[in-house]
Amino acid sequence: MSYLGLDLGTSGLKALLVDADGAVIGQATRSYPVDHWRSGWSEQDPAHWVAALHGCVADLHARHPAFGGVRGIGVSGHMHGATLLDAQGAVLRPCILWNDTRAHAEAAEMDADPPFRGISGNIVFPGFTAPKLVWLRRHEPEVFARVAKVLLPAAYMNHVLTGDTVGDMSDAAGTSWLDMGARDWSDTLLRLSGMQPDQMPRLVEGCAAAGQLRDDLARDWGLTGPVIVAGGAGDNAAAACGLGLTVEGQGAVSLGTSGVVMVVRDGYRPAPETAVHTFCHALPKRWYQMGVMLAATDNLNWFARLTGQTPEGLVGELGDQVQHPGEAVFRPYLAGERTPHNSPHLRAGFDRLGANTSRVDLTRAVLEGVCFGLRDNLDALRATGAAPQYLFATGGGSRSDYWLHLLATVLNLPLRAPDEGVHGAALGATRLGMIAATGCAPESVVTPPRACRSYDPIPGLVAPYEDAHASFRADVSRHLANLG
Template identity: 60%
Template sequence: MSYLGIDLGTSGLRALLLAEDGSVIGSAEQSYSSEHKHPGWSEQNPADWITALEMAVAELRGSHSEFTDLRAVSVAGHMHGATLLDSTGDVIRPCILWNDTRSDIEAQHLDAMPGVREISGNIVFPGFTAPKLLWVKAHEPESFARVAKVLLPTAYLNYYLTGDYVADMSDSAGTSWLDVSGRAWSDTLLTAGQMSETQMPRLVEGCQPAGTLRPDLAANWGVSGSVFVAGGAGDNAAAACGLGALNEADGFLSLGTSGVLLAARDGYYPAPDSALHTFCHAVPDRWYQMGVMLSATDSLNWLGQIAGKNPSDLTRNLGDNLRAPGRVQFYPYLSGERTPHNDASIRGSFTGLGKDTDQSDLTCAVLEGVAYGLSDSYDALAQTGVSIDRLIGIGGGTQSRYWVKLIATVLDVPIELPQDGEFGAALGAARLAMIAGSGASPEDILKPPRIGERVLPDSNMAEAFNAAKIRFRAAYEHLQEISSRRG
């Protein structure tokens, strides 16, 4: 038997084929683009997702005979997108993506309504799905009048695979229509968003069968027998499944373009005032919480562009041993900030510059600023009662051991780096397919990766970085005041 995991990313689709023992058979990738017709807009044509999926499947089928023994499929992908379908199942307009900010006014309106935060467990951010539909109603009333179903991007692929409107809990938790504690559509939230439950897909857990592959699609793919389609997951829930972050306090740090600090939870502990996301996990009776900063490695990439240097060269020149925090500080709010500030308008800055400031000072300040920003999420998580004693580190930024040691020191928690191998959302999706297709328990399938290196905090530097972190946070209010005056 083989199992297919699909990671529907913002810039491309990745398909991963696993053997019955969980080993990787092969993978295939296809890219597509987004449209940005106006500032703050971000859209994609769902037909491009289907084309990418079919091309990836054709590549896997042509390269690996094991594909014909396909037992189950699962889709993970970017959350919050609004794919609008009419009564015939046709797409009405391009999908409005997670990073589209046009519905800021509608998000503020929903967020202020009684009960919305309490039931959804989250602030209503402009990127969430519900405010997008209010924007469509206000600005594209003819399209809104035709909406028979609203599907998240992963649910749209589920529809293509099964012919049924079905979505999983983890992805649906980011709509502002789901009762995240009760794991069901909320009449109160739907009414607030001027939608109805008839416009929502059927809900299943991410590791449960959502349906079976359409017979015509199975024939086209060259597979026989009943092929299960699992519920799937939002991208971060799937990444947690790929890393084995299943039980209370299992967590990971993703140091990519944005920064994510995630912890699995055995219960529901919402903290919307801190701008933490509290979502259903991809398995029953579990949730996860995460803090998000919008410019992690993006901050280092920006400095590299300014300096005309490769970001890896900037960090490599620092050596292996941590330097004490200096006078220069960097505030990594190049695109605003999410956790815990929920401030879309704030922008970054350097402070403490002098004639003696050199490139290495700026690099250290950027790395430190990102670390302090991540510590805000770490502390917000701690305030919900979770006790994290280690984190798995993933993402391009973890290639810099200096940066990993710095973050471990600022957070005062060891960071474990997986051995070279497969992990992440595509693996998580394939593992969910294995559970749905085999009936195995999540605990038997969702195992952590082998660890190649464990980076410990530098106890000799802890006091100095704690003091610098306090200065960083004290200056935030002043920076926020300046940003608000500038508009």
């Protein structure tokens, strides 16, 4: 038997195949574009996701005979996206993604209505799903009138796989429509948004069975016997399952397209005033809290495009040893920010540049700026009572030893980078598929990685980076004040 995990990322789909012991057998990837029609807008055509799915499956089927023994599938997806279906199940328009901030006015109006924070446990951020639908009702009423189902990206992939409309708690937590304590849709919040309960998918826990793979897909993919599709998870909850994070205080930092610091909680402890997200875990009776910055490695990718370099090449120019903080400063806010500022208007920028500022100086400033943003998120989490003793590091940026040494120093917290960490949410998705298909206990599958690289804060640089972070925060505060 084998199990398939699908990680629907912002820039591409990753498919991971594991055996019955959870060992990785094979993987495949496909990329697709993001459309930015206007400043602050971010959309994607779900047809690209489906094409990527079939491409990855074709690769795995051709290369790995074990693919024919797939018995369970789990899907992880980027959260908050509004994928809209009509009554016939057709997609009405491109999916409005998590990093789209067009609905900032609608989000502010909703957030000012006490039931939203009181029931959902979170600020209504512009990137969340509910304000997107209010924006749609105002600006695209002809589309809004035809909306029969609102699916998050992972739930849409579940729909493609099973023909049913079903999602999971962890993903639904990022909509502003979920009663977080009750782990169910809130009729009150839906009504306040102009939505109806029957426009929502059925919800299951992430490790529970959501349905069975459609017969035509199973036949086309060369699979025999029933294949169970799990509820799945939002990307961060899936990544937590891949890292074995199930106990209070366990946490991770993700250096991906976005940046995340997350900590598992053993109870529901909302703290919306901190701009920290409080979400359901993909496992029953567990929650997690996280701080989110909208752009992490995206900042380095952006700078690489501007300079005609590769991200790896830019980081390689920094050498092997982390130096004292540079003079140049970078604000890592390409598309606004969530934690702790909750401002869709913040934008990226360099400061303190001089005639002698080099490309190397700017690269270092970009990496430092991302680390300072993640430190802001960690400080916000600590204000809720979360107290991690160390963090696992994951995401594409975690492949850089330089960046992780720098981040450990800025956070003043040890980091552990799992050898299998590059699989992240895809590994967590396979585990959810395995639990759903076999009925085994989650704790027997969701286990910590066996081998990690360790990164400790650099003693002589902790204090200088504390001072640099304080200066960075002061600069951001002045910038926010100027924005009004």
